[in-house]
Amino acid sequence: MRLHALTRALSKAGHSPRFTRFTFHVFTFHRYSFAVGASSLAIDLRSVAKVYKGRIHALCGIDMKVNRGEIFGLLGPNGAGKSTLVKIMTTIVRPTHAEGTILDNPIGHKPTLQRVGYLPENHRFPRYLTGRQTIEFFAALSNVDRPTRKKRADELLDLVGMRESADRVLSTYSKGMTQRIGLAQAMSADPDLIILDEPTDGVDPVGRRDIRNILTRLRERNKTVFINSHLLSELEMICDRVAILVQGQIARQGSLNELTVTDQCYEIEIAGHDDPLQLRQRILQSLPNFFPHQSIPPTAPLTGKLPTSHPITLTAHILSIPTTDPNHIQELLDALRRSGLIIRRVQQLRPSLEDLFMGAVNAPQAPPNVKGFPIQFGSPPIALPPIS
Amino acid sequence: MITQTLAIFEDAYHELNSRKIFWIVLILSAVVMLAFAGFSATDARLTYFGVKIPSFGFPPRLFYKSLFTGFIVGVWLTWAATGLALFSTASIFPDLVSGGSIDLYLSKPISRLRLFITKYFTGLLFVTLQVTIICGLGFIILGVRGGGWYPSIFWGIPIVLVFFSYLFSVCVLLGILTRSPLPALALTILFWLVCFSISLTEVMLLDWKTGAQLDLDRIDLQIDTYNKRIAMMQPRSPTTKSTTNPTTEPILLTDFKAARDRLERERPDAQGSVENSKKWHKMFYSVQTILPKTGETTGLLDRFLFTRAEDEAYITSHEGNRGKKSSSTEEIDVPKKRKDVELNKELRDRSVSWIVGTSLLFEAAVLSLAAWIFQRRDF
Numbered sequence: 001m002r003l004h005a006l007t008r009a010l011s012k013a014g015h016s017p018r019f020t021r022f023t024f025h026v027f028t029f030h031r032y033s034f035a036v037g038a039s040s041l042a043i044d045l046r047s048v049a050k051v052y053k054g055r056i057h058a059l060c061g062i063d064m065k066v067n068r069g070e071i072f073g074l075l076g077p078n079g080a081g082k083s084t085l086v087k088i089m090t091t092i093v094r095p096t097h098a099e100g101t102i103l104d105n106p107i108g109h110k111p112t113l114q115r116v117g118y119l120p121e122n123h124r125f126p127r128y129l130t131g132r133q134t135i136e137f138f139a140a141l142s143n144v145d146r147p148t149r150k151k152r153a154d155e156l157l158d159l160v161g162m163r164e165s166a167d168r169v170l171s172t173y174s175k176g177m178t179q180r181i182g183l184a185q186a187m188s189a190d191p192d193l194i195i196l197d198e199p200t201d202g203v204d205p206v207g208r209r210d211i212r213n214i215l216t217r218l219r220e221r222n223k224t225v226f227i228n229s230h231l232l233s234e235l236e237m238i239c240d241r242v243a244i245l246v247q248g249q250i251a252r253q254g255s256l257n258e259l260t261v262t263d264q265c266y267e268i269e270i271a272g273h274d275d276p277l278q279l280r281q282r283i284l285q286s287l288p289n290f291f292p293h294q295s296i297p298p299t300a301p302l303t304g305k306l307p308t309s310h311p312i313t314l315t316a317h318i319l320s321i322p323t324t325d326p327n328h329i330q331e332l333l334d335a336l337r338r339s340g341l342i343i344r345r346v347q348q349l350r351p352s353l354e355d356l357f358m359g360a361v362n363a364p365q366a367p368p369n370v371k372g373f374p375i376q377f378g379s380p381p382i383a384l385p386p387i388s
Numbered sequence: 389m390i391t392q393t394l395a396i397f398e399d400a401y402h403e404l405n406s407r408k409i410f411w412i413v414l415i416l417s418a419v420v421m422l423a424f425a426g427f428s429a430t431d432a433r434l435t436y437f438g439v440k441i442p443s444f445g446f447p448p449r450l451f452y453k454s455l456f457t458g459f460i461v462g463v464w465l466t467w468a469a470t471g472l473a474l475f476s477t478a479s480i481f482p483d484l485v486s487g488g489s490i491d492l493y494l495s496k497p498i499s500r501l502r503l504f505i506t507k508y509f510t511g512l513l514f515v516t517l518q519v520t521i522i523c524g525l526g527f528i529i530l531g532v533r534g535g536g537w538y539p540s541i542f543w544g545i546p547i548v549l550v551f552f553s554y555l556f557s558v559c560v561l562l563g564i565l566t567r568s569p570l571p572a573l574a575l576t577i578l579f580w581l582v583c584f585s586i587s588l589t590e591v592m593l594l595d596w597k598t599g600a601q602l603d604l605d606r607i608d609l610q611i612d613t614y615n616k617r618i619a620m621m622q623p624r625s626p627t628t629k630s631t632t633n634p635t636t637e638p639i640l641l642t643d644f645k646a647a648r649d650r651l652e653r654e655r656p657d658a659q660g661s662v663e664n665s666k667k668w669h670k671m672f673y674s675v676q677t678i679l680p681k682t683g684e685t686t687g688l689l690d691r692f693l694f695t696r697a698e699d700e701a702y703i704t705s706h707e708g709n710r711g712k713k714s715s716s717t718e719e720i721d722v723p724k725k726r727k728d729v730e731l732n733k734e735l736r737d738r739s740v741s742w743i744v745g746t747s748l749l750f751e752a753a754v755l756s757l758a759a760w761i762f763q764r765r766d767f
Contacts, residue, residue, distance in 0.1 A: 052766075090495035093766040110497050118495040124488035126399060128406030140395030141496040169406075185492075195495075 039104050042068045042193050042224035043089065046099040048107070050084050050248075058084040059095075060248040066241070068192075069222040071215055073235035075353070076245035077361055082228045083121065085245065086197055089226075090118050103192055114142050117186035121197035121228070123178075127171040131162050131181045134170060135188050142189035149188065156184035161210060175202035183211065187218075194218065195226045200234055212238050236353040244360040251360035260350040266329050268319040270336065271344035279317050286339030290332065307331060324348070392498050393506055400510035409476045410514060413469060417518060420464050421525045427452055429534045450698055452534045456526050456541070457689050465548050466686045469518055471577070474555060477511045478573035481563035490767040500763045508755065511556055512549060519548040543692040547685060550744060554680035555580055557751040561758040564765075580682065587683050590672040594734060597665035599727045604658040607651050614648035680747040684735075688743065691736065 043066035050059040066072040087093035105112040139149035160180040243253040272279045291304035302314040313320045429452035434443045443451040523544045531537040562572040621641045
């Protein structure tokens, strides 16, 4: 719009139409060049909302950023709006309101989908096609020319381990085999962004590991992978960043480290053959500076303080310190060693993705803004790191 | 763009290839054509597997050709093969818009409208292949067994295709609305029967209208004839007239007057019948103008396959039959055959633009609605 205002201003200022046109083209080219070259975001969604039949608020103003070359996981309970969000990104569902870009083009820009691979949940591939034909057919729909798609089909069949069964029709495949072919078709146009909806659904543990390896290799090739899954343990293993969607809103978003930074801690486990009560007493005696008040009943957790004023909790023979910095616990370790106590384990602990997920799902949600847009409440509670 | 279109057509071919119904219909078509090849026609006689059979007063070659249009196209392609084709293609759009399938298509860089149109045309592939094979075989069989090569037989391909496309467009709309092949197929067949019934009723009303009009024309002609004869038999000079006694009027003149009076009494009824028939026919004709004209469309093949001279031969053979059977009492009734000829002429004089043009307009409207729904819907 600003560009059009500029050209109008140039016209009003008395410049010739040729000059105005030239300026328009120069700026358009510049803007285009900037757009394709500069952004490091594969997905940049702002205020994405979807209301079905004027009353069902599936999405209530989603803000989400996915960096290029990362594996991003979208989590959420059933009915949270995950599939709707994915379908909006792939133009299957029209948003009620959406701003932002996918691969630097506006949401809903069809030609951009040539650079997007998608594996839907509960997909229904033509059962009369062979595995190879399926890959080639969907590559052709992405405008891949015949020689390229034939060559790529062979490569992808090798990649997903389906070379042997490539020329059998899909109706003879198991679910796991179909899923592998589905993954291959999602990659058939060599896309920059791959969106996978429950990619490991129906796949055996070996297949899951294979898929994880494939996704990791895609990340190494600077491809962006967006995964929508219920399998938290799977996501935890491979995702760089995650977002948790609850009731159509982003409840949490960021890297696992960022999301758990406040809940991370170090645990120090002391070993000993003594009676647990005696061991506890020995620990307290060796750490008088850290636990000045020792008159608490022996069975209850005891709270103390580090010199850095970080709290310490002693439960049975385990010391717990809520910090992510290992420097904070060095003095404590030295004191334990000096007193002759045996340290069995020092471990940095952080909540699992499941803990995070359950926390987000059980937390009260902001009421949806049903009156108008843009919606303000969907922004992530944790600040994202600066994106360079 | 062409890559995507070709891929969708290639996929449609694979789908057809995988469906047993396609091969069953193809085999049945081959059997029908084999049965058709059993006929042999020369200028003098018509045989079926060597046994001479009657050609019902028609020239044998003409009769053989009319068997192709009447039975192969008119019955087999129009009813049986089309019904099976609808059965086979009714699931194309419900399958396309089903969850898990539509996601795969819409997530590709192809516009919804283009996907819709391309898929629609792939639905016509079934009938195209069937009718091409039948017309090709028909051309060869008529040439070899009937002694006449008729390239115009290939007009059957677009004609049957257009006819099928009327029904398929309705099937597509219903498939998108219901997302289920069975209701789509059942409702399409119901629509087809409605179209057929309206078309049949319209032809019956046209038959009534033609008959009533001919009846009225006959009455008017006879009244006019009687008036002329009565005028001729009346005394000419005023003196003679004044001396003439009505009671001494010739018997023939009295009969003529009685007959004329009877006809004049019949005339208002005939006039009323014409007006009624016109009113009802106009109503059904208007309805039929909006709806696809399935029967008339396939009937177009007759126009392309039979020359005007052959048409004349057909009419003459009917007139000849009528002349042989006529008697003095039948002369004053409208002969049925003459009415049939008039009716046939009226039907054949209907323009192609009315038959195909208005039907295609209907199809375009239905497809536009279906495409609009397809474009707007969230899947």
